[in-house]
Amino acid sequence: MTARPDEGVRAEGTFERLDRRMVVMRTLVTSGIVLIAAVPAGVGIHAEGRSIPGALGIVAGGVAAIVLATVLGEYLRWRATRFRTTAQRFEWRFQLVVTRRRSLARERIRTVDITASPLHRIFGLATVVIGTGQQAASGEASVKLDPVARTRAEALRVELLRRTPAAEPEDEALGQQPAQQQAPLATLDWRWAGYAPLSFLTPALGAAVIGFLANVVSLFGPVGGLVDDARDGARQAIADVAVGGTMAVVLALVTLVLFVAAAGAVGAVLLFVEMWWGYRLDRESDGTLRVRRGLLTTRSISLEERRLRGVELIEAPGIRLARAGRVDAVATGMQQSGSSERTDHKTLLPAAPRRTVHRVTSAVLDEPDAPTGVPLSGHPRAALVRRLRWSLAPVLVVAAGAGVAASLTEGWRADLAGMAMWLCLLGGVPIAALLAWDAYRNLGHALAGRYLVSRRGAVRRSTVALQRSGIIGWTVRQSIFQRRVGLVTVTATTAAGSGGYQVRDIGEADGLRLAEEAVPDLLGPFVERTARP
Amino acid sequence: MTESVRLRPPTNRLNPRCLAWWRVRFALVVLPPVVVAAVLGILLVPALLILAAVIAVVGLAVLVLLPAWWYRVHRWEVTDHAVYTRTGYFWQEWRVAPMSRIQTVDTARGPLQQLFRLATVTVTTASAKGAVEIAGLDAQLASSVAEELTETTQATPGDAT
Numbered sequence: 001m002t003a004r005p006d007e008g009v010r011a012e013g014t015f016e017r018l019d020r021r022m023v024v025m026r027t028l029v030t031s032g033i034v035l036i037a038a039v040p041a042g043v044g045i046h047a048e049g050r051s052i053p054g055a056l057g058i059v060a061g062g063v064a065a066i067v068l069a070t071v072l073g074e075y076l077r078w079r080a081t082r083f084r085t086t087a088q089r090f091e092w093r094f095q096l097v098v099t100r101r102r103s104l105a106r107e108r109i110r111t112v113d114i115t116a117s118p119l120h121r122i123f124g125l126a127t128v129v130i131g132t133g134q135q136a137a138s139g140e141a142s143v144k145l146d147p148v149a150r151t152r153a154e155a156l157r158v159e160l161l162r163r164t165p166a167a168e169p170e171d172e173a174l175g176q177q178p179a180q181q182q183a184p185l186a187t188l189d190w191r192w193a194g195y196a197p198l199s200f201l202t203p204a205l206g207a208a209v210i211g212f213l214a215n216v217v218s219l220f221g222p223v224g225g226l227v228d229d230a231r232d233g234a235r236q237a238i239a240d241v242a243v244g245g246t247m248a249v250v251l252a253l254v255t256l257v258l259f260v261a262a263a264g265a266v267g268a269v270l271l272f273v274e275m276w277w278g279y280r281l282d283r284e285s286d287g288t289l290r291v292r293r294g295l296l297t298t299r300s301i302s303l304e305e306r307r308l309r310g311v312e313l314i315e316a317p318g319i320r321l322a323r324a325g326r327v328d329a330v331a332t333g334m335q336q337s338g339s340s341e342r343t344d345h346k347t348l349l350p351a352a353p354r355r356t357v358h359r360v361t362s363a364v365l366d367e368p369d370a371p372t373g374v375p376l377s378g379h380p381r382a383a384l385v386r387r388l389r390w391s392l393a394p395v396l397v398v399a400a401g402a403g404v405a406a407s408l409t410e411g412w413r414a415d416l417a418g419m420a421m422w423l424c425l426l427g428g429v430p431i432a433a434l435l436a437w438d439a440y441r442n443l444g445h446a447l448a449g450r451y452l453v454s455r456r457g458a459v460r461r462s463t464v465a466l467q468r469s470g471i472i473g474w475t476v477r478q479s480i481f482q483r484r485v486g487l488v489t490v491t492a493t494t495a496a497g498s499g500g501y502q503v504r505d506i507g508e509a510d511g512l513r514l515a516e517e518a519v520p521d522l523l524g525p526f527v528e529r530t531a532r533p
Numbered sequence: 534m535t536e537s538v539r540l541r542p543p544t545n546r547l548n549p550r551c552l553a554w555w556r557v558r559f560a561l562v563v564l565p566p567v568v569v570a571a572v573l574g575i576l577l578v579p580a581l582l583i584l585a586a587v588i589a590v591v592g593l594a595v596l597v598l599l600p601a602w603w604y605r606v607h608r609w610e611v612t613d614h615a616v617y618t619r620t621g622y623f624w625q626e627w628r629v630a631p632m633s634r635i636q637t638v639d640t641a642r643g644p645l646q647q648l649f650r651l652a653t654v655t656v657t658t659a660s661a662k663g664a665v666e667i668a669g670l671d672a673q674l675a676s677s678v679a680e681e682l683t684e685t686t687q688a689t690p691g692d693a694t
Contacts, residue, residue, distance in 0.1 A: 332659070472634035473663040476540060476627040483625070493630075493663030500662035509538040522631055526617055528541040 015082040019149045021123045023074040029119065030070040034063050083145060085159060090130060092143045102143050108132040110307050110332070112157040113345065114300040116150065121298065126153040130160060161302055162286050185363045186349055186356070188279040188293075195351040196272035197265035198318030205271070206264025276350050281360065289329070289364065291348060301345050307332040309470035309496035310451060311348065311361055313372045313463040319351045320461055326351045327361055330466060330497035346497075361465075371451035371465035376444025382485035383443055383505035387436035387458075395432045399424035435459065445503045445514060452492060452518045454503045464501045468518045470494050476511065476523075490515055540627050543610035543617045551607075551669035554649045555600040561645075563592035609667045611678060613685075616656050616665050628665045634658045635686040640679045642672065654679055 038059045046055040080096035090109060094100040111131040120126055125147035277295035284290050291301045308331045315325040327349040349360050361370035402421035406414050439458035446453045455463040473493040482488060490511040491500045503511060515523045567589050574582035602622060610617045615631045639655045646652060652675035653668040
């Protein structure tokens with residue numbers, strides 16, 4: 001190692017490696033897979049005409065080669081990967097033929113997430129992902145350490161998220177706060193599991209279960225004769241229909257729907273248990289919010305409060321009917337949730353009753369009243385007219401098309417088209433109108449203390465409370481249709497979450513006043529007021 | 534008594550050479566189909582000549598009228614505290630980005646823009662949706678605007694989030 005000018009800094013942290021047990025862990029996994037694959041391979045080779053010892057020899061050789069290669073590869077990877085923490089930076093390097101380095105400024109580190117899959121947990125290991133809140137290509141802005149010992153992961157989290165005095169000199173609370181554990185902001189209430197089956201995932205899960213069962217049945221079909229039974233049943237049903245007995249078909253359909261619903265509900269609850277087992281939301285003494293949860297794969301997600309810009313309350317369709325909702329964090333550096341493992345990382349509270357939602361929101365934001373619960377001002381009637389137009393137009397177009405088809409054709413085709421038209425008119429129009437009404441009723445905005453609150457959505461309702469100090473620009477948009485009726489859509493741009501939060505179809509004057517009041521001096525200089533008699 | 538509240542237009546217009554730039558850009562889109570239709574019309578299907586004529590006439594009308602319209606709508610302004618732009622006609626859009634939140638200032642010149650000595654200044658903030666673009670400044674003005682913006686933003690502390 002050559003001497004460098006920053007030798008003093010280097011003394012702070014020496015390079016360390018990933019946990020050595022990773023070689024054993026990965027080798028075991030590979031061996032398991034290879035051994036399972038070896039059985040059919042051996043049987044196949046034997047069937048080709050080799051003697052049993054010969055086949056065994058070939059298979060054993062293959063297995064040994066693959067396992068050895070894994071050991072070697074993992075060992076090299078272990079040797080090659082090193083990381084260290086210095087006073088200023090977190091450094092990671094991978095040195096094998098080529099050298100890759102990544103260096104994160106410690107004051108920019110905003111997240112340290114710990115995940116442990118069941119396999120990791122057997123070995124007492126965990127995966128650590130260290131992220132900065134930067135917009136740069138996501139690969140550059142984060143480092144993944146897979147794996148380190150569980151205790152080391154925890155130590156890294158504490159070490160890296162501890163704000164250095166240099167970074168935040170004005171924060172005195174840090175020094176005087178003893179490392180005492182405060183009561184959690186929220187813990188799991190098992191009644192919340194009841195909301196899981198209301199998710200839109202339920203039918204899909206149910207269908208997946210049915211599909212899986214059908215596959216299993218068809219595997220063992222010839223033995224059990226179940227498929228034949230089912231086929232006979234289906235034939236019988238078709239025959240019944242031919243005779244005129246629709247009862248059997250209706251019964252079969254109802255049974256199927258019930259079964260899918262039941263299977264989906266069970267699946268959804270199981271998924272909920274896996275995801276949210278042991279859930280607790282804490283405010284740590286180092287100024288981070290921390291979510292811990294998971295049954296088989298445990299997850300610990302830390303979010304620096306300094307980069308929290310608000311929360312979003314999401315009321316998904318079924319869950320909203322049950323008067324419950326989920327709370328997501330609106331924070332900087334969470335934008336590119338491209339990889340699937342990160343999608344639920346921003347959820348602070350799973351679907352829970354509104355009372356809990358408001359309590360947790362006010363605790364998270366440190367506000368006496370949850371901004372997401374304040375009464376909102378509605379939007380002009382013109383917004384309802386727009387929504388009615390959007391939702392009714394497609395229905396009416398389809399109805400008109402069906403009507404034309406009915407008048408142009410004859411016989412059963414005309415009957416069918418006529419039926420479709422009436423279905424559209426009698427069924428579609430009220431539903432579309434209701435959706436439009438719901439979308440209109442949900443529009444709302446307010447200024448609640450330090451927060452700008454905006455709500456929207458038909459069926460799936462979302463209410464965002466955005467810190468006014470987190471607003472870093474405005475976009476005011478007005479289509480030619482909006483101009484005629486005096487509406488605008490105001491977007492508060494922010495570094496957090498999706499980058500911009502809209503207040504849709506607000507009255508022009510109200511929208512501009514809202515923006516002006518929310519962030520004084522930003523839009524204000526460009527607003528023109530003229531007294532009108 | 535009521536009060537009417539509205540956004541005032543930004544003070545500056547784009548460079549008048551934008552008219553020519555937009556027209557050439559539009560012509561480059563419209564011309565190929567007209568030429569193809571015309572050639573095919575002469576060689577194979579005479580009916581296509583009518584199509585070519587229709588596209589050409591409509592295109593020409595748009596070419597003459599729309600850019601003049603755009604020119605009246607597109608405006609920009611840089612104050613001591615913010616960058617302010619207005620764009621679009623059918624979907625009019627006003628954008629404001631405060632100086633204190635500006636992260637990068639880029640100038641870009643496409644091949645056509647170079648022909649007309651024009652440039653685009655893009656001001657980005659930490660928001661993925663907050664970028665403010667002024668497309669169609671005189672190249673020299675653009676670089677001086679960019680320079681001025683960069684100086685102002687560098688003087689402002691904080692990580693702009």
